[in-house]
Amino acid sequence: MSELINNSRFRKDKLKELILKLHDGESANDVRQQLIESLKNIPYGEVVEVEQELMQEGLPQEEVLNLCDIHGSVLEGNVDLSGAKEVPQGHPVDVFKHENIAIKNVAVKTRALLQALDEVQADEYERYLLALQGLFNELMDVDKHYKRKEYLVFPYLEKNEITGPPKVMWGKHDEIREQLKACIEILKTPDLTRNDLADSLDLLFYPAIQGLVDMVQKEEEILFPMAMDVLTVEDWWKINKQTLEFGFTLYDPQTEWKPEGLISEFGDTDETAVKDDGNIQLPSGSFTAKEIMAILNTIPADMTFVDKNDKVKYFTQGKERIFARSRSIINRDVRLCHPPGSTHIVEKIIDDFKSGRASHAPFWIQMKGKFIKIEYFALRDEHGEYLGTLEYSQDLTENRALEGEQRILSYGKPKEE
Numbered sequence: 239m240s241e242l243i244n245n246s247r248f249r250k251d252k253l254k255e256l257i258l259k260l261h262d263g264e265s266a267n268d269v270r271q272q273l274i275e276s277l278k279n280i281p282y283g284e285v286v287e288v289e290q291e292l293m294q295e296g297l298p299q300e301e302v303l304n305l306c307d308i309h310g311s312v313l314e315g316n317v318d319l320s321g322a323k324e325v326p327q328g329h330p331v332d333v334f335k336h337e338n339i340a341i342k343n344v345a346v347k348t349r350a351l352l353q354a355l356d357e358v359q360a361d362e363y364e365r366y367l368l369a370l371q372g373l374f375n376e377l378m379d380v381d382k383h384y385k386r387k388e389y390l391v392f393p394y395l396e397k398n399e400i401t402g403p404p405k406v407m408w409g410k411h412d413e414i415r416e417q418l419k420a421c422i423e424i425l426k427t428p429d430l431t432r433n434d435l436a437d438s439l440d441l442l443f444y445p446a447i448q449g450l451v452d453m454v455q456k457e458e459e460i461l462f463p464m465a466m467d468v469l470t471v472e473d474w475w476k477i478n479k480q481t482l483e484f485g486f487t488l489y490d491p492q493t494e495w496k497p498e499g500l501i502s503e504f505g506d507t508d509e510t511a512v513k514d515d516g517n518i519q520l521p522s523g524s525f526t527a528k529e530i531m532a533i534l535n536t537i538p539a540d541m542t543f544v545d546k547n548d549k550v551k552y553f554t555q556g557k558e559r560i561f562a563r564s565r566s567i568i569n570r571d572v573r574l575c576h577p578p579g580s581t582h583i584v585e586k587i588i589d590d591f592k593s594g595r596a597s598h599a600p601f602w603i604q605m606k607g608k609f610i611k612i613e614y615f616a617l618r619d620e621h622g623e624y625l626g627t628l629e630y631s632q633d634l635t636e637n638r639a640l641e642g643e644q645r646i647l648s649y650g651k652p653k654e655e
Contacts, residue, residue, distance in 0.1 A: 323466040328495030330390075330477050331462050333486065337383050338454045340488035345447050348373040352443055355436060363432065368578045371425040375574045376488060378418045380450060382569055383487040384411040387457075390477045390484070391465055398468045407461065410453060417446035471497050485569030540631040543617075544572045546624055548588060560610060560631045572627075591616035592624050608635045 325331045351370055358366045388411065392404040421443055424430065469477075478495055517524040525533070534541065534554045540561055542553040550570050553563045572588070573581050590596040597616040602609065611632050617625040 323463070325462075325466065326495055326497075328491060328493035330386075330474055330481060330495075331466060332493075332495070333481070333489070333491050334383065334386075334457065334462065336491070337487040337489045338457065341377070341380055341383070341450055342454055344373060344376050344488065345450050348377065349444070349447050352439055352447075355432065355439070358432075367425055367430065367435075371422065371578045374418060374422050374425060375578070377447075377450060378415075378422065378574065379487045379566070379570060380418075381415060381487075382485045384415070386477075386481060386484045387411075387461075390480055391461075391469075394469050394473045394477070395465065400464070400468065403461070403464075407453075407456065410449070410456075414446065414449040414453065417442060417449060421446055482565075482568060486566045488566055490564040490566045538632065540629075542629040543626060544588075544629070545626040546592075548572050550575060551626070560633055587614055588627065591627055594622075594624075602634075608633050609638055610634070 325335065348370070351366075351373065355366075388404075388408055392408065395401075395404050421438075424435070424438055424442070427434075475497055517526060518530065535556050537554070537556070540554060540556065540559055540563075542563065543551050545551045548571055550567045550572055553567075555563075567575050573584055576584050587596075587599050590599075591614075597618070599614040600611065601613070602611045604610075611634050613630045615628045615630060617628055619625055
């Protein structure tokens, strides 16, 4: 029997047989026990091959999608990862994995808060709903994680004739996104009662969270090990170079991955924003990408750019920031970057800017003994078309204390910083 169990074809046929038992309605617990008894551990690559074979043999994609969660739970802990490749720090898969840790952490917090519904006092209920909405807004950030898989990783798998699993996984992405959107819409419902929320927990809220957690398992046990085997270093380098177009999910990578000796059509990281001869040409002059980055990061203010589609696209990285920023906000809807209680103000500013009713919204606050001015500016082209919004924040504490004059001729030895 041992020589049969070690045979790949035997294992795949047995796994296919067990999945089809799920299709025929057999208990997931019974199938899991049969799996443990007959196969124990299955190489991750064979799970992918079986899923693809089932679709090629006529099992509809929709049916595989319906079975996905069930056979995923059956396989949990029974997939053999001993042959998986090591993932370098900063590699796209390493980033995905760190994002998964963050996703699971937020999912745990969200589930715990939902379970505490019965303990929430009446006078705390509104704040409770705002806290839940904030957590689900964070979970909705998984959209960027999924889009990087769909538009960057899946095409390379399909080039290698691995088409079934990406289709199934994309279907699960869409399902999870719709569930999360529905959760947020319910939480934004005016006068949402405790009973109405409670009635939705098992129907929508818990399944949405479980879907996120299950997807993490599918990625960690099957997708990522398989993709590491199939994709080349240059494939991953091209994926890495395009990642910022989509943004990160709840995580700001701390390490840049640069495979040594790789000649890529995309060039090195430091040159990705440089055009033609190395200069960015504007009507009033030119500079290199490094020069403009230094200029923007030296200006004594925090600047954040939100494009015309309300996505955060850029922020300065000066030495002393007023408000903390992480690259995980890149490509995120600006509304989700503010506390739920102030979202309506953000929406009004954007609406006023887009409509042309306003182009400037100034505010100032006292914060930790400092006087902070925060200004929003509408950005428009030469034809007046709205391009986006610039958030500009300054610490004006020292400026407000200035008196008299200090002319340029009085310049002396710079103060030590």
